[in-house]
Amino acid sequence: MPFLSKTRSIGLVVGYLLACPGVSAGQNHTTPAKTACHTLSTLLGTDKVQSAGGAQYEASATGAWDLYNQFDKPTCIVFPRNSSDVVSAMRTIFHSDAHYAVRGGGHSAMPGWNTINNGVLIDFSQMKSFSYDPVRDSIFIEPGVLNGEVSDGLQSQGVAPVGGRVEAVGFSGLALGGGLSFLSPSQGWACDRFRALDVVLTNGRLVTATHTNEYSDLFTALKGGGSRFGIVTRYEVDAIHVGTAADKTYWGGTINVLIVTTVTYSNVSGTFTTAASVTLFYNGTEAQFKQVFADFLAIPAIATNLGPLSYNEVMKVLTPSQAPGIGPRATNYGGSTLYPGQGLFEKSYNNWLNFSVNFKDEASRTFWVITPVFQSQIDVSRAHGGTSFTPPNGQFPSFSFLFPLFLARFPSHVICSDIYDRLDISRIPRSPGLPLYLNESEDVQDALTTYSGYEKLKEIYRKYDPTRFNVRRMVGPNGL
Ligand SMILES: Cc1cc2nc3c(=O)[nH]c(=O)nc-3n(C[C@H](O)[C@H](O)[C@H](O)COP(=O)(O)OP(=O)(O)OC[C@H]3O[C@@H](n4cnc5c(N)ncnc54)[C@H](O)[C@@H]3O)c2cc1C
Ligand SMILES: *[C@@H]1O[C@H](CO)[C@@H](O)[C@H](O)[C@H]1NC(C)=O
Ligand SMILES: *[C@@H]1O[C@H](CO)[C@@H](O)[C@H](O)[C@H]1NC(C)=O
Ligand SMILES: *[C@@H]1O[C@H](CO)[C@@H](O)[C@H](O)[C@H]1NC(C)=O
Ligand SMILES: *[C@@H]1O[C@H](CO)[C@@H](O)[C@H](O)[C@H]1NC(C)=O
Ligand SMILES: *[C@@H]1O[C@H](CO)[C@@H](O)[C@H](O)[C@H]1NC(C)=O
Ligand SMILES: *[C@@H]1O[C@H](CO)[C@@H](O)[C@H](O)[C@H]1NC(C)=O
Numbered sequence: 001m002p003f004l005s006k007t008r009s010i011g012l013v014v015g016y017l018l019a020c021p022g023v024s025a026g027q028n029h030t031t032p033a034k035t036a037c038h039t040l041s042t043l044l045g046t047d048k049v050q051s052a053g054g055a056q057y058e059a060s061a062t063g064a065w066d067l068y069n070q071f072d073k074p075t076c077i078v079f080p081r082n083s084s085d086v087v088s089a090m091r092t093i094f095h096s097d098a099h100y101a102v103r104g105g106g107h108s109a110m111p112g113w114n115t116i117n118n119g120v121l122i123d124f125s126q127m128k129s130f131s132y133d134p135v136r137d138s139i140f141i142e143p144g145v146l147n148g149e150v151s152d153g154l155q156s157q158g159v160a161p162v163g164g165r166v167e168a169v170g171f172s173g174l175a176l177g178g179g180l181s182f183l184s185p186s187q188g189w190a191c192d193r194f195r196a197l198d199v200v201l202t203n204g205r206l207v208t209a210t211h212t213n214e215y216s217d218l219f220t221a222l223k224g225g226g227s228r229f230g231i232v233t234r235y236e237v238d239a240i241h242v243g244t245a246a247d248k249t250y251w252g253g254t255i256n257v258l259i260v261t262t263v264t265y266s267n268v269s270g271t272f273t274t275a276a277s278v279t280l281f282y283n284g285t286e287a288q289f290k291q292v293f294a295d296f297l298a299i300p301a302i303a304t305n306l307g308p309l310s311y312n313e314v315m316k317v318l319t320p321s322q323a324p325g326i327g328p329r330a331t332n333y334g335g336s337t338l339y340p341g342q343g344l345f346e347k348s349y350n351n352w353l354n355f356s357v358n359f360k361d362e363a364s365r366t367f368w369v370i371t372p373v374f375q376s377q378i379d380v381s382r383a384h385g386g387t388s389f390t391p392p393n394g395q396f397p398s399f400s401f402l403f404p405l406f407l408a409r410f411p412s413h414v415i416c417s418d419i420y421d422r423l424d425i426s427r428i429p430r431s432p433g434l435p436l437y438l439n440e441s442e443d444v445q446d447a448l449t450t451y452s453g454y455e456k457l458k459e460i461y462r463k464y465d466p467t468r469f470n471v472r473r474m475v476g477p478n479g480l
Helices: 006-013 030-044 057-061 083-096 147-153 171-176 216-222 286-292 344-358 375-383 454-464 469-473
Strands: 076-078 100-103 120-123 130-133 138-141 194-200 206-210 231-238 250-264 269-283 303-309 330-335 365-374 399-410
Touching (some): 030 083, 030 120, 057 076, 083 120, 083 206, 083 231, 130 147, 147 171, 171 231, 194 216, 216 454, 344 365, 365 375
Parallel strands (some): 076 120, 100 120
Antiparallel strands (some): 130 138, 138 231, 194 206, 250 269
């Protein structure tokens, strides 16, 4: 089973033991977690530290977005209210040598990245405040905040952070992995706009990292390198002046087209009806929009839904609730990054069709999602000090590279099938030298190892977590 990683096997424990013979629960790490939970409930109280049966325990244990993460049973769940609680939690976890996990918005599809069996889960669902500081022209965000909550909440003040494209997703995990937003072509990745990060280090020490202070190395690592460097308890980010509800400065929306594709595969010749949609926005007039996106608008459409929009309305265009087949789903990713114009784009599309054929009897839906990254975005990123993955400058005049993403959602009864054997990620074409997007690739793709700053990242990790506690005691990005 080449793609069944250690990480994956932890995730697959999930209460499917009967349906999945052979999947073992791994190490027995109950005792240190029990010690940690006992100490923590004494320190913080049973309101903030709950075990099975607690008022919020069940909702949290089963509350992650992805099915892979809905079955683990944390020994206890800590619901911090402020950074002091996180300091107590981390110090206790470290000294008890317990396994643990951290959850922001809970949208990661990587098994075990936001939940834990026999360990301590730190769930930020009670740390959801955010505010705009007009003097500093920045936004403070706590790690439990979802993208939509902050863009809705600050709408009347005309500002928003560079976050994501889907409201229900957490700001926290998204930004730590990079963060792609509709604002990104002009404003950079979400993490490019970090100003200061309050971070609880593995040993329980709380520090504030900025681009210029003594923790600037940690600051850069957290721009894309994510969860293993410490727990971020507060983000200070640039306020982007996106306008209020009355400022419908954007033109755009969605265009749906129908593509009928014939693919041939080993057994039968199958015909697939593929619905494609393009989501296009331009901060400008209708005339400018039509000029900029003329090529897209020339495709015969079955439905168009375009018009003047405020930024907040832009954020509501991709609501997952509109997607059919909602319900518990296990999601598998296959990420790539490539330069168009080398045949890779076509290859990627064809491989996705083949992939869809492979899973046609099991997957609820498969997706091929393309996010273009423009040179302007890389320029903004560099102007803000770069990230741990900063890509090379583009080879093309108008845009630099694309993130193609293969996505498949499986209903609960198939998550134990041999998906990983058949999800042959090595077949997904990519251009050497381009970083994978941590948040939109499969954990076995080892995104961090594709970063331009990978060697530096390892060095920074050694400095901030000398005993490699996070690699040993939490599930997260591979490669450190
Ligand atoms: C429907 C959907 C739409 C998406 N759309 C976009 C998009 O438009 N743009 C985009 O860039 N990405 C998008 N993503 C991917 C998204 O970036 C990731 O799923 C991301 O992990 C979500 O963050 P979260 O806080 O909700 O997740 P969580 O699962 O809570 O956290 C993800 C990871 O970050 C770690 N983490 C979270 N908070 C902290 C913290 N405070 N300190 C340290 N570590 C922390 C967790 O331990 C975990 O490893 C989308 C995902 C989904 C499911
Ligand atoms: C794990 O350890 C605990 C405490 O030592 C013990 O009670 C439990 O039975 C063990 N579980 C397994 C699966 O070995
Ligand atoms: C966190 O809250 C506790 C009370 O629950 C308080 O004693 C402590 O000072 C607070 N810490 C911070 C940093 O605000
Ligand atoms: C997104 O990036 C963060 C930060 O590195 C990481 O912890 C998280 O698990 C990533 N999400 C996914 C779905 O890979
Ligand atoms: C959108 O365009 C308006 C008008 O040109 C401008 O004031 C505003 O700053 C732009 N918004 C962003 C986020 O660039
Ligand atoms: C082709 O597929 C059908 C149904 O999916 C199956 O019954 C048949 O055995 C397959 N044929 C071969 C030669 O694999
Ligand atoms: C389609 O995928 C299968 C399984 O991964 C592989 O064996 C086959 O060679 C692929 N076909 C093409 C045309 O890529």
